[in-house]
Amino acid sequence: MLATTSTLTVARTVDELRAAVDAAKSAGLSVGFVPTMGALHEGHQTLVREAAKDHAAVVISIFVNPSQFNDASDLENYPRTEAADFERAAAAGATIAFAPSCDEIYPAGFATTISAGAVAEQLEGAHRPGHFDGMATVVARLLGLVRADVAYFGRKDAQQLAVIEQFVRDLVIPTRIQGVETVREADGLAMSSRNMRLAQADRQRALALSRGLFAAQRLADGGEHSARALETAVQVELDAAALPTDYATLVDAATFLPVDVLDRECVLAVAAHVGPVRLIDNIRLAPASV
Ligand code: PAF
Numbered sequence: 001m002l003a004t005t006s007t008l009t010v011a012r013t014v015d016e017l018r019a020a021v022d023a024a025k026s027a028g029l030s031v032g033f034v035p036t037m038g039a040l041h042e043g044h045q046t047l048v049r050e051a052a053k054d055h056a057a058v059v060i061s062i063f064v065n066p067s068q069f070n071d072a073s074d075l076e077n078y079p080r081t082e083a084a085d086f087e088r089a090a091a092a093g094a095t096i097a098f099a100p101s102c103d104e105i106y107p108a109g110f111a112t113t114i115s116a117g118a119v120a121e122q123l124e125g126a127h128r129p130g131h132f133d134g135m136a137t138v139v140a141r142l143l144g145l146v147r148a149d150v151a152y153f154g155r156k157d158a159q160q161l162a163v164i165e166q167f168v169r170d171l172v173i174p175t176r177i178q179g180v181e182t183v184r185e186a187d188g189l190a191m192s193s194r195n196m197r198l199a200q201a202d203r204q205r206a207l208a209l210s211r212g213l214f215a216a217q218r219l220a221d222g223g224e225h226s227a228r229a230l231e232t233a234v235q236v237e238l239d240a241a242a243l244p245t246d247y248a249t250l251v252d253a254a255t256f257l258p259v260d261v262l263d264r265e266c267v268l269a270v271a272a273h274v275g276p277v278r279l280i281d282n283i284r285l286a287p288a289s290v
Contacts, residue, residue: 033061
């Protein structure tokens, strides 16, 4: 039985989701889709608002996908705030929330895993073995279930977005993928569900990520082309805040392979540990002359 609030239909099962999406499509509505793992914040709400600008029906999925966590304690501690999530989703314009159990997503007999390919090998792929295969598999299944016209993903997870664009292209999945700019707090911290696990002092130290990226941005705008110099600008801030770094690396924006010189569209990506919380952030950089 579908649960309906004044604006949000909550589907718990694949059959309920199918019924809700079929009803929207039969009514001639176009469908936007925002996949999430819940713990919604302004960044997710921005994705929903973007979807609602173009689609009368907006599906949000809320599912903490175990197969993309390579660290059991990260999965265990991932924030779960479902009641508030439904309110935030509805307030931003979602019309259908898909909040399934694990068995709905991975029923008995489920056997397929997407191998994400070269774009997934560096950065997050190198530090979180299996993460992108698990993420790609669940996103492919969700895209198949929702059958949206357009799906929206934040650019904070830039490599995730590149992996999704790759398999959607390769597997000819008929949903268009739309990237949406990173939403930041007023002081620059990129919004993330993991931020709610930061202690007050760590919240301050976490600013080193965006501060470093903005310093690199200024250097690039001033004509700096050396990857080493741009990466060092980030590392200096991380070191000053004593944040253990997984990477601060300039990569090609399409392949996510490291580059030595900023001579094309690139992504400067960073991952660092702030107390018990691992954060990622990035900015896109282009040579000043382009
Ligand atoms: O970015 C996320 O929240 C997740 O990786 C996603 C895309 C919802 C897949 O579980």
